[in-house]
Amino acid sequence: MGRSPCCDENGLKKGPWTPEEDHKLVQYIQKHGHGSWRALPKLAGLNRCGKSCRLRWTNYLRPDIKRGKFSQEEEQTILNLHSFLGNKWSAIATHLPGRTDNEIKNFWNTHLKKKLIQMGFDPMTHRPRTDIFSSLSHLIALANLKDVMDHHPWEEHAVRLQAEAAQVARLQYIQYLLHSSTPVPTGSSNLTGLTDIEAFNLLNSMKEQQNMLNLSSQLESPNSGSLGLATTQSFDSSISFSQMPDLQLQVPCSFQTSLSSDFGQGTNSVLFSQGEATPTSPWLPTSSLNTPPLVTQTSFNSSGDACSTSSYGGGAPSAAFWPELLLDDSFLHEN
DNA sequence: AACTCCTGCAACCGCCTCCCG
DNA sequence: ACGGGAGGCGGTTGCAGGAGT
Numbered sequence: 001m002g003r004s005p006c007c008d009e010n011g012l013k014k015g016p017w018t019p020e021e022d023h024k025l026v027q028y029i030q031k032h033g034h035g036s037w038r039a040l041p042k043l044a045g046l047n048r049c050g051k052s053c054r055l056r057w058t059n060y061l062r063p064d065i066k067r068g069k070f071s072q073e074e075e076q077t078i079l080n081l082h083s084f085l086g087n088k089w090s091a092i093a094t095h096l097p098g099r100t101d102n103e104i105k106n107f108w109n110t111h112l113k114k115k116l117i118q119m120g121f122d123p124m125t126h127r128p129r130t131d132i133f134s135s136l137s138h139l140i141a142l143a144n145l146k147d148v149m150d151h152h153p154w155e156e157h158a159v160r161l162q163a164e165a166a167q168v169a170r171l172q173y174i175q176y177l178l179h180s181s182t183p184v185p186t187g188s189s190n191l192t193g194l195t196d197i198e199a200f201n202l203l204n205s206m207k208e209q210q211n212m213l214n215l216s217s218q219l220e221s222p223n224s225g226s227l228g229l230a231t232t233q234s235f236d237s238s239i240s241f242s243q244m245p246d247l248q249l250q251v252p253c254s255f256q257t258s259l260s261s262d263f264g265q266g267t268n269s270v271l272f273s274q275g276e277a278t279p280t281s282p283w284l285p286t287s288s289l290n291t292p293p294l295v296t297q298t299s300f301n302s303s304g305d306a307c308s309t310s311s312y313g314g315g316a317p318s319a320a321f322w323p324e325l326l327l328d329d330s331f332l333h334e335n
Numbered sequence: 336a337a338c339t340c341c342t343g344c345a346a347c348c349g350c351c352t353c354c355c356g
Numbered sequence: 357a358c359g360g361g362a363g364g365c366g367g368t369t370g371c372a373g374g375a376g377t
Contacts, residue, residue, distance in 0.1 A: 014346085014347075015345095015346075015347090016345075016346075017345090017346090051347085051348095052346080052347080055345090055346065055347080056345090056346085059345075059346080060345075060346095102344085102345080102346085103344085103345095106343070106344055106345085107343095107344095109343095109344095110342070110343055110344080111343090
């Protein structure tokens with residue numbers, strides 16, 4: 001290893017743990033609890049630093065750790081949470097029982113990040129990358145997929161990509177529609193306090209309940225030629241823009257928070273309440289789509305006062321978040 | 336079979352935050 | 357208010373083993 005070990009000066013052992021060391025650590029913690037990590041190695045008869053013991057226990061020896069491959073659901077959850085939280089691995093881990101932050105971080109770095117890049121998404125923002133190099137890499141990735149080449153001529157791909165580009169445009173419009181809606185009702189008496197994470201989880205559960213589109217499955221099958229937004233399966237292309245103002249957003253879960261957007265023309269929002277939320281305000285001209293919305297999520301305490309606000313967005317639609325929220329037509333129906 | 340390259344993951348490092356005196 | 361210690365976190369490294377040649 002290239003690094004100078006931190007425990008060398010104390011003559012403490014580093015590197016892989018032996019079964020004997022594992023056994024000592026487990027025996028000690030099961031008997032006494034970990035207590036002070038710094039004091040533990042000595043008490044447990046281990047020639048390791050406390051930090052090393054803590055890491056070994058939390059990442060490997062803890063009895064409630066789930067091992068094995070990540071499921072589709074877990075993968076989806078990580079993608080969603082990452083689009084929302086960024087590299088907050090410990091925060092993400094709290095939503096995946098039995099998974100450690102280290103494991104999730106490794107899974108992200110070795111699998112999900114690569115998949116997103118291959119799909120033409122920026123892994124940090126979860127948005128489609130617009131630079132020519134990312135488009136190239138995406139096309140190259142597609143070209144490398146043998147079955148794509150075997151079964152679909154390039155002309156067909158070009159048509160498909162064109163169609164998907166149109167779907168993306170519709171997505172942006174839908175997203176925009178959602179953002180330009182009723183104002184946030186501050187001071188309402190029955191609003192439930194909700195943290196950003198709780199609100200996010202509820203949004204996520206909406207997805208599960210409504211059998212929303214599965215980005216993971218798209219990522220598993222990049223040879224579909226999709227741009228990654230997976231719009232075709234759930235978006236009826238026959239819906240015209242003129243019909244969109246009549247679309248209603250239904251939220252089949254019990255929580256109240258708001259999503260608002262700032263187009264530089266004041267703030268608009270959709271309030272998600274128990275039952276449903278209906279965007280009602282007039283649509284801004286299509287040209288305002290050129291100004292990507294900054295989305296602000298506000299939570300309210302039991303008194304109805306806004307107690308937390310978080311912002312995200314300000315660019316093209318997020319691959320992991322917005323399509324799930326917006327693109328399933330089971331969420332959208334005409335009045 | 337031998338070698339090289341690649342990938343996954345356990346483990347380490349350094350920084351940050353929190354807590355307590 | 358401040359400083360030091362402990363724990364926690366995210367980035368990174370390097371080894372082991374699998375895949376490819």
